[in-house]
Amino acid sequence: MLNLQNLIDNEWHPAASGEVIESVDPSTEDVIAHAPRSRDPDVDWAVSSARSAFPAWSDRKPKERARLLFDLGRELERRADEFARWEAMDSGKPISRARGEVLSTARYFEFYAGAADKFYGESIPLGRDYMDFTLREPLGVTAHIVPWNFPLNMIGRSVAPALAMGNTAVLKPAEQTPITAHMLGHLMVELGFPPGVFNIVQGLGEEAGAALTNHPDIDSITFTGSVETGRLVMQAASRHIKPVVLELGGKSPNIVFADADIDLAVAEAAKAIYGNTGQVCSAGSRLVVEAAIQEEFVERLAKHAARITIGPALEDPQMGPLVSREQYDRVCTYLEVGRGEGAALVAGGDRPAELGRGFFLRPTIFTQVEPQMRIAQEEIFGPVLAVLPFDSEEQALEIANGVRFGLVAGIFTRDINRAMRLARGIKAGQIFINEYFAGGEETPFGGYKQSGFGREKGIHALFNYTQVKNVAIRIH
Amino acid sequence: MFINGKFTEGQTTKRISVINPATEEEIGDVAKGTPEDIYSAVEAAREAQPAWQRIPGWEKATFLHTIAENIRDNLEELVHLLTLEEGKPVVENEEELDWVFNTFHYYAELGRHDRGRVLPPGDPDQFNFVIKDPYGVVGCITPWNYPLLLMAWKVAPALATGNTVVIKPSEFTPLTTLKVAELAFQHLPPGVVNVVTGYGADTGEVLVRHPDVQMIAFTGSLTTGQRIASLAAPQMKKLHLELGGKDPMVIGPDAEMEPAVRGLAYAALLNAGQVCTSTERVYVHEPMYAQFAEELTDFVSSLKLGNGLDENTDIGPMLRNHFREKVEGHISDALARGARMLVGGKPPESIEKGFFLEPAVLVDVNHDMRIMRDETFGPAIPLMPYSDFDEAIRLANDSPYGLGASLMSHDPKLIKRFYEEVQAGTIWINDPLTDNYAGPFGGMKMSGGARELGQEGLDEFTQPKHVHWDVAGGLKDYWYPYGPREEG
Numbered sequence: 001m002l003n004l005q006n007l008i009d010n011e012w013h014p015a016a017s018g019e020v021i022e023s024v025d026p027s028t029e030d031v032i033a034h035a036p037r038s039r040d041p042d043v044d045w046a047v048s049s050a051r052s053a054f055p056a057w058s059d060r061k062p063k064e065r066a067r068l069l070f071d072l073g074r075e076l077e078r079r080a081d082e083f084a085r086w087e088a089m090d091s092g093k094p095i096s097r098a099r100g101e102v103l104s105t106a107r108y109f110e111f112y113a114g115a116a117d118k119f120y121g122e123s124i125p126l127g128r129d130y131m132d133f134t135l136r137e138p139l140g141v142t143a144h145i146v147p148w149n150f151p152l153n154m155i156g157r158s159v160a161p162a163l164a165m166g167n168t169a170v171l172k173p174a175e176q177t178p179i180t181a182h183m184l185g186h187l188m189v190e191l192g193f194p195p196g197v198f199n200i201v202q203g204l205g206e207e208a209g210a211a212l213t214n215h216p217d218i219d220s221i222t223f224t225g226s227v228e229t230g231r232l233v234m235q236a237a238s239r240h241i242k243p244v245v246l247e248l249g250g251k252s253p254n255i256v257f258a259d260a261d262i263d264l265a266v267a268e269a270a271k272a273i274y275g276n277t278g279q280v281c282s283a284g285s286r287l288v289v290e291a292a293i294q295e296e297f298v299e300r301l302a303k304h305a306a307r308i309t310i311g312p313a314l315e316d317p318q319m320g321p322l323v324s325r326e327q328y329d330r331v332c333t334y335l336e337v338g339r340g341e342g343a344a345l346v347a348g349g350d351r352p353a354e355l356g357r358g359f360f361l362r363p364t365i366f367t368q369v370e371p372q373m374r375i376a377q378e379e380i381f382g383p384v385l386a387v388l389p390f391d392s393e394e395q396a397l398e399i400a401n402g403v404r405f406g407l408v409a410g411i412f413t414r415d416i417n418r419a420m421r422l423a424r425g426i427k428a429g430q431i432f433i434n435e436y437f438a439g440g441e442e443t444p445f446g447g448y449k450q451s452g453f454g455r456e457k458g459i460h461a462l463f464n465y466t467q468v469k470n471v472a473i474r475i476h
Numbered sequence: 477m478f479i480n481g482k483f484t485e486g487q488t489t490k491r492i493s494v495i496n497p498a499t500e501e502e503i504g505d506v507a508k509g510t511p512e513d514i515y516s517a518v519e520a521a522r523e524a525q526p527a528w529q530r531i532p533g534w535e536k537a538t539f540l541h542t543i544a545e546n547i548r549d550n551l552e553e554l555v556h557l558l559t560l561e562e563g564k565p566v567v568e569n570e571e572e573l574d575w576v577f578n579t580f581h582y583y584a585e586l587g588r589h590d591r592g593r594v595l596p597p598g599d600p601d602q603f604n605f606v607i608k609d610p611y612g613v614v615g616c617i618t619p620w621n622y623p624l625l626l627m628a629w630k631v632a633p634a635l636a637t638g639n640t641v642v643i644k645p646s647e648f649t650p651l652t653t654l655k656v657a658e659l660a661f662q663h664l665p666p667g668v669v670n671v672v673t674g675y676g677a678d679t680g681e682v683l684v685r686h687p688d689v690q691m692i693a694f695t696g697s698l699t700t701g702q703r704i705a706s707l708a709a710p711q712m713k714k715l716h717l718e719l720g721g722k723d724p725m726v727i728g729p730d731a732e733m734e735p736a737v738r739g740l741a742y743a744a745l746l747n748a749g750q751v752c753t754s755t756e757r758v759y760v761h762e763p764m765y766a767q768f769a770e771e772l773t774d775f776v777s778s779l780k781l782g783n784g785l786d787e788n789t790d791i792g793p794m795l796r797n798h799f800r801e802k803v804e805g806h807i808s809d810a811l812a813r814g815a816r817m818l819v820g821g822k823p824p825e826s827i828e829k830g831f832f833l834e835p836a837v838l839v840d841v842n843h844d845m846r847i848m849r850d851e852t853f854g855p856a857i858p859l860m861p862y863s864d865f866d867e868a869i870r871l872a873n874d875s876p877y878g879l880g881a882s883l884m885s886h887d888p889k890l891i892k893r894f895y896e897e898v899q900a901g902t903i904w905i906n907d908p909l910t911d912n913y914a915g916p917f918g919g920m921k922m923s924g925g926a927r928e929l930g931q932e933g934l935d936e937f938t939q940p941k942h943v944h945w946d947v948a949g950g951l952k953d954y955w956y957p958y959g960p961r962e963e964g
Contacts, residue, residue, distance in 0.1 A: 121595075127530065
């Protein structure tokens with residue numbers, strides 16, 4: 001049992017109230033950690049610590065900030081096994097996937113370390129009588145609220161660019177997955193990050209999260225999570241006019257044409273919806289498949305799904321449990337909704353009989369789904385696939401765009417001209433052609449429509465953590 | 477000539493006559509410029525440059541937009557004159573003029589928006605930034621195949637970045653450049669743009685050697701480019717050379733027959749093959765080779781040669797007889813080494829005057845033949861089979877040139893291999909020879925390293941200047957003395 005604390009000013013503290021929340025291993029349902037249940041006073045303290053640290057940190061030479069971030073990346077890589085083990089237990093994801101995620105987090109720290117001294121302002125010619133420059137300056141104290149589906153990775157992708165640009169940060173991890181953030185904090189203190197540059201307040205969204213987003217002395221909010229919570233974050237930000245980066249949900253289409261490489265498309269369709277037990281904002285939760293091959297394709301996909309191994313995260317199955325009892329219940333509710341709407345359950349829909357404890361659910365497929373059904377419109381965030389057939393390219397596009405979200409889309413076809421046409425027509429922040437989840441730390445990620453705005457990852461993320469100041473000098 | 481804002485016949489009475497290549501008739505004459513004329517033009521440009529550099533970006537943009545509008549207001553006259561002196565069909569000259577005025581519009585705005593960078597500081601008390609300086613006076617030596625377009629690609633970015641220019645047009649096609657000066661450059665401050673007509677030895681070389689000319693922008697042959705480079709080397713002059721090409725086209729194994737045939741004919745025969753990016757080598761996947769050659773031959777046979785003013789004309793004359801003779805020489809060399817000609821390759825019997833050549837299709841060629849090695853610059857299409865894509869890429873790269881390269885395919889694996897592995901400044905997939913104002917145009921290897929168009933084409937005419945400014949004041953601990961010193 002771990003007893004986690006908040007990191008404020010490079011020191012470890014329990015919540016002012018002394019209260020804790022339990023973190024459960026979803027594979028075993030055992031409590032594996034206690035984290036502080038922080039509220040306003042804890043958040044207040046963390047923000048003022050970050051505020052005090054800001055002037056010195058932002059004045060540091062960019063290459064010095066970069067050096068610390070590089071060190072952090074390298075050390076994370078060295079300790080990947082240890083981080084992966086705790087990540088797997090805390091979130092339920094298979095240990096090998098957790099390890100991959102830790103390594104990707106290391107890449108984020110390296111990538112943004114390298115960018116620290118390569119983000120430019122402009123010198124603008126205004127003729128004989130003026131000098132004019134733009135400066136790209138940090139915002140100040142940036143708040144980061146990260147979700148439980150990729151707990152450590154999301155910290156890397158939002159905190160690394162913020163620190164690289166000279167901001168100081170306050171992080172609120174998800175209450176379901178507090179452990180690796182805590183470990184990261186320890187590592188940063190050990191590596192010599194100055195006090196107050198990186199602070200952690202653990203707790204619940206409606207308490208610590210709300211306190212952070214409503215705090216008058218933060219300068220931006222980066223939030224990844226649901227549309228509903230995103231709306232609350234945006235409202236809170238409006239009180240003190242803070243910029244927000246919102247990476248919200250999705251109901252992303254994975255479009256398969258009859259001319260696709262079907263073996264590949266089956267495997268990728270499974271990866272798209274069953275990877276991380278479907279708990280991915282960019283999951284391919286709607287299989288939009290050409291009607292002529294629907295029957296054969298779904299049959300093969302169901303066979304593929306039936307072979308997916310399910311089990312406790314540390315045994316490294318292909319699919320682990322859902323993250324929590326609450327999430328398990330939510331997904332099961334949608335199974336009832338789907339049945340009630342008249343969709344046909346052709347795979348999964350229940351617990352694997354051999355597993356006694358843990359929040360496990362078998363890979364699930366619904367057919368006879370109409371585009372307007374709730375299971376085709378709402379984000380379920382579990383291993384539940386809705387199959388929607390189409391007859392023409394135009395119809396595929398209409399179905400793909402027919403939801404309030406616009407995060408990603410997959411396209412499987414051997415006709416590159418058609419793929420490029422659809423890529424232009426689909427309203428989504430990223431398009432995957434012939435490989436679902438294609439991209440990397442270098443490529444921008446974010447949503448169209450209600451999937452949010454702002455872009456994380458890549459060089460684009462640096463725009464979230466800087467503001468522009470123009471300096472015009474009149475020469476007399 | 478147009479020097480310091482005035483039209484002049486220069487310091488000579490000698491003339492150069494200008495010939496219509498479709499009729500071989502004289503259509504006008506221009507002054508045979510002398511070194512003294514170059515000196516006058518450079519002096520005017522040098523004197524005008526500092527003030528031109530310092531006028532605000534929006535005002536320069538207005539000047540450039542006015543050039544564009546003046547050209548657009550006189551399109552018909554310019555298209556007609558260009559057809560008379562260059563020979564290609566009216567439709568191609570309309571396209572050229574469309575590019576000319578749009579290039580001035582484009583660089584008017586790109587120049588207005590251009591800016592330097594402010595760097596992240598090495599130290600909080602240091603302020604580092606980069607501004608872009610013009611070179612000063614730029615000599616623009618332009619060719620005869622696209623006399624106005626290639627003038628615009630140089631003059632527009634040069635002016636937009638604060639340079640002044642001296643233009644030396646080709647002695648074959650000087651009339652349109654002088655006409656543009658008359659119609660479109662007279663509102664500029666005197667000396668900002670100058671035009672001197674004449675031969676290379678009397679004018680072009682004098683411009684290249686002139687110590688007050690800081691940059692030479694040239695489009696033309698490799699031989700002339702090498703001559704310019706050797707003349708400019710002692711002065712360490714900035715060179716912007718867009719030289720010849722021997723552009724390959726690969727017909728992919730999956731290519732659709734008709735678009736490949738028609739696209740190739742356009743790429744190889746546009747302006748009678750007198751384009752630096754003309755397709756001059758074609759590699760066809762072996763299984764479709766015989767049928768491709770047959771369909772290409774049929775299509776090429778259907779094209780109509782004639783005076784560019786005739787609206788039914790597909791292909792106009794070549795510019796001069798000696799250019800035609802060079803193409804014929806490449807063909808006879810190929811035939812002597814075992815190639816077969818399926819169609820064309822000789823002057824048409826039905827047309828008496830003019831430097832016409834029927835477009836040729838050759839097969840059984842190899843890389844020992846001049847027609848696959850040297851720039852042909854005329855209407856000849858040599859086809860060679862390849863067995864696999866590795867071979868196609870190896871053949872495409874087997875040339876000292878690297879200007880453009882085209883691929884006909886819809887297979888993303890081949891497309892990516894082609895654009896990554898083929899050494900050429902422009903890669904065209906399924907649509908050869910189509911340019912884009914916003915993208916750079918230029919060559920690799922011996923095609924010269926310059927880029928025209930796009931941001932790159934603007935940056936070529938500027939040199940970065942890095943300013944390091946300490947805003948703290950006081951002494952630095954890294955200044956002398958290094959060791960401790962006794963006081964007094």
